[in-house]
Amino acid sequence: MTLPARAAQGGITTRELSLWYGDFQALKSVTLTLQHGLITSLIGPSGCGKTTLLRCFNRVNERYGYVTTRGEIKILDKNIYDEDVSLEELRRLVGMVFQRPNPLPLSVYENVVYGLRIHSPRRDLSKSRLDEAVERSLREVGLWDDLKDRLGARATGLQLEQQQKLCIARLLPMKPEVILMDEPCSALDVEGTRAIEELMWTLRGKYTIVIVTHNMAQARRASDECVFMLLGEIIEHRRTEDLFLHPRDPRTAEYIEGRYG
Amino acid sequence: MEEDAIKVSPTSTELAEATPSGPEPPWRRRPLEAYAELALEWLIRLCGVSAILFVFGIFFFVFREGAGMLFGKLDLLRFLFTKEWYPTSLSNVRYGVLALIIGTGSVTVLAMAIAVPFGLGAAIFVSEFCSGRVKETLKIVIELLAAIPSVVWGFIGISVMNPLIQELFDASIGLNVLNGALLLALMSVPIMVSIGEDALKAVPDSHREAALALGSTRWQTIYRVLLPSAKNGLLAAVLLGVGRAVGETMAVLMATGHSLNIPRSVLDPVRTLTATIAAELGEASVGSDHYQVLFVIGILLFTITFFVNLAADLVVKGIKKQ
Secondary structure, eight states, X not given: OOOOSOOSSOSEEEEEEEEEETTEEEEEEEEEEEOTTSXXXXXXXXXXSHHHHHHHTTTGGGGSTTEEEEEEEEETTEETTSTTOOHHHHHHHEEEEOSSOOOOSSBHHHHHHHHHHHHSOGGGOOHHHHHHHXXXXXXHTTOHHHHTTOTTSBGGGSOHHHHHHHHHHTTGGGXXXXXXXXXXXXXXXXXXXXXXXXXXXHHBTTBEXXXXXXXXXXXXXXXXXXXXXXXXXXXXXXXXXXXXXXXXXXXXXXXXXXXOO | OHHHHHHHSOOHHHHHHHOTTSOOOTTOOOHHHHHXXXXXXXXXXXXXXXXXXXXXXXXXXXXXXXXXXXXXXXXXXXXXXXXXXXXXXXSOOEEOOHHHHHHHHHHHHHHHHHHHHHHHHHHHIIIIIOOHHHHHHHHHHHHHHHHSOHHHXXXXXXXXXXXXXHHHHOOSOSOSHHHHHHHHHHHHHHHHHHHHHHHHHXXXXXXXXXXXXXXXXXXXXXXXXXXXXXHHHHHHHHHHHHHHHHHOOHHHHHHSBOOOOOOSSTTSOBOOHHHHHHHHTTTSOTTSHHHHHHHHHHHHHHHHHHHHHHHHHHHHHHHHHO
C-alpha cells in the first residue's frame, strides 16, 4: 500500500469493528480512536477481547484460518482491511512485542537488522548502514552498553529483560508508526518490568503505543489513556487518571475496585 | 443403590471390626508386590541391554567370519583400491572392490541428489503449508511409501523404470545407476520427510509468529528463521537417508544391472557392495577365501553405515544441547 504523509491526528481509528472466531463473536462493533504519540492501555478481564483487538492492528490473528472480521481500522488514513493492503508492509509499520520475549534464534545483530534485511533491497544494505542501525536501535532501548561486545551472541541466550528490550529494538530500524505490546512484562521480574516501562516512556511521542495489560497498576502508571473492555465491547475510553479516579460506568468502577476479573 | 453407597464407605466401627488387632498401616510393603516390581524392572532392563548385545553379537560374528582374510591373506590396499573382482577365477583369483565401492557411492550420491531436495521440500510442505486433514493424509501416505518392501521396488525398477529409461534416454539398457538411484531416492524420502518434519515441528511457534509480525513473507520465514533453527535436525534426516541408501540391497541388486563396472555416466550399469554379498554368498562354500572376503565386504559396509549413523547421532545431540 502507498501511505500518505502522517495525518495530523495519526494513530489508529477503528469503526464498527467486529470479529468472530468461528461462531464466537470476540469483538462487538468496536469504535475507537487511539492517538498518535500517546501510550494507550487496553484493560479488562480475561477473555474480554483486548488481545484480540491488539492483534487486529497488525492482522496477525489471521494466521488462524477461522477468523472473520468486519468493519474497518484506519492507520495513516488507510483502512488496513482494504484489498490492496500488503500485510508485510503493514507489519513493518505496525510492530509488535509479545508476552514472552521471542527473539529470533539468530545473533543479537541479526535480530536487530532482520527487518531491514527483509524489507529493503539487498543493494541498499551496506555494512555501515546496518552497523549504524544496530547501534542506534540498541542505544535507544538502553542495551548498547551491555551488548556492544556481544553482538554475535545468540539472542535466545540473553536474560529475559534483555530479550524483551531486543524485541523492541528490532522494531525500530523499520521506522514503525505503531508499537503494539501484548502484556510485555508478564514474563519479567520487578526490575525488568520497571525497565520496560521506562523504555516505553522514552519511546512515547514518536509512536502510537498500545499495550495490553492484566496489571491495573501498570496501566495506571504507564499509560496516558486507558480503554476498558468487557465481553468484546468498549465500556470506557478516557485519560488514565480520569478512568481510575472517576470511572463513569459502574462496570468500570467495579472492575478497577477488583470486584471481578 | 443406597446400600452400595454405604458399603463403599464403611463407618469407623466397621473398620475396627474388620481388623481386630488394630488398624493395619496402609504403607506397609507387601513382599509379593515388591518382588514382582523387581522382576519387571529387570525384564525391562534386559530388553534395553539386549539391543547392545545384538549389535555386538552381529559385529562379532561378521568379524569372526572375515577375520581370517582380513588379517591374513588379504592385502588391504589391493582390496580397496583395485577394481578387479574375480573371486571364482580358476587361474588368477583377485579380490578388488574399488568398482563395487564406486558402484555403491555413485548410486548413493545420485540418490541423495534427488532425494534431499524432494525430501526436505516435502518436509517443509507438510510442516508449514498443510494443516488438518491434508497433513494427516500426506503423512500417512508418505509413511506408506516406507512400508513397500524393497523387492517390490526392484520389480518396479525392472518392469517400469527399465523400459522408461531406455525410451527417454535412448539407453541400451535401463538397469543402471539412474534406475537404482531413483528407487533409492524414493525409498529414503519417507525417512527424511518424517525426521525433517519432526525437526521443523520442534521449532517453537513463537519464532514463526515473531518473523510474521516483523513482516516476513512465508518464504522469508522459512529460509531465514525455520531452516537455520532446524538445520541440525534436517541434517540428521539427510544422514539417516544416506544410511538407508548405502545399506539397501535387493532393490539395487535388481535395478542397477549388477555388472562390474566403473560407471562413466549415470546410464552405465554398476554393481554395489551389498548386491555382491547377496548374490554371491549363497554360492561361496563356507569358510573358503571367497566366503571370507564377502564377510570383509560386510565389515566394510558395517563401518560405513556405522560412521554415517554416528554422524547423524552426534548432529542430533547437537540439537539437544542448544
